[in-house]
Amino acid sequence: MRTLSCHILDTSKGTPAAGIAISLYHATTPTPLDQQFTDSDGRVRFEELELSQGQYTLVFDTNIYCKQQFGEVFFPEVRVTFCVTDDRHYHIPLLLSPYSYSTYRGS
Template identity: 55%
Template sequence: MSSLSCHVLNTTHGVPASGIEVELCAFSQHDCLQKGITDQDGRFRFDAITLEKGRYTLKFHTESYCQSQFGGCFFPLVEVHFIVEDERHYHVPLLLSPYSYSTYRGS
């Protein structure tokens, strides 16, 4: 079985993005498998679930954070789709700024 964590970084101010709601969903379903809030270090670990092989979506609810940190919001929801193919720990960082975001497969 595989595990998952995520990390959100505010690249405009060079700090972790705390207080962002994150949800993990199966790719073909709208039901949430687990959700939580990023901690003071901008991290959240999905400890209540182990991932089976398949497709998933991470939803980062960024609107209130962007409003408070950047004074506006262009991307109110960031969805990251990914595939679990083998047993390992998966880590998905999100780099966030007022008008852009990027992500990658972390370690």
């Protein structure tokens, strides 16, 4: 089953990043398939969607969070494009700090 979840951690504080909007796009459509906000644990589960094979983009709207938590914004948005190629669950964590971010395929 090709499902998707995300998790954002504020690595400058070692805490989850709550309240960040995440939009999911398929490569063939200009409108989002879904948009949700991270919960108090910094998580989003796109439970209503089952992904087909293909290319997707997650857009993390980090602008407001960065202003509130870091006092300034260096990365107002983070885009992560990934390919769905198998039937496993997809988990895309984002590790965020004032001047850097990283991501990877989680489990």
